[in-house]
Amino acid sequence: MAEHYNERVVVKRGGPGKAIAIIAIIAVAIIAFLFATGFWSADVDGGDMPEVSVQGGELPNVDVDSKEVVVGTKKEEVEVPTVGVKDNGEQ
Numbered sequence: 001m002a003e004h005y006n007e008r009v010v011v012k013r014g015g016p017g018k019a020i021a022i023i024a025i026i027a028v029a030i031i032a033f034l035f036a037t038g039f040w041s042a043d044v045d046g047g048d049m050p051e052v053s054v055q056g057g058e059l060p061n062v063d064v065d066s067k068e069v070v071v072g073t074k075k076e077e078v079e080v081p082t083v084g085v086k087d088n089g090e091q
Helices: 016-037
Strands: none
Touching: none
């Protein structure tokens, strides 16, 4: 005869809410880090609307103050190790 055992199966269901919460927490942490390091800043002095004037068929003149990115090159000597090959006589 066949024997039947009482087995309990537990299925964990972790819907999309947990994943969305984790992604939101990571996004908030990244934004907080960017503000803390000064990469982003919330300078809201003035609050005036910019003046934009456009002549027909031309792009508007816009003055944007953004972070300065310094990119450059320099010459530098790098010591490279020499690589040798040993011939053990096998062919």
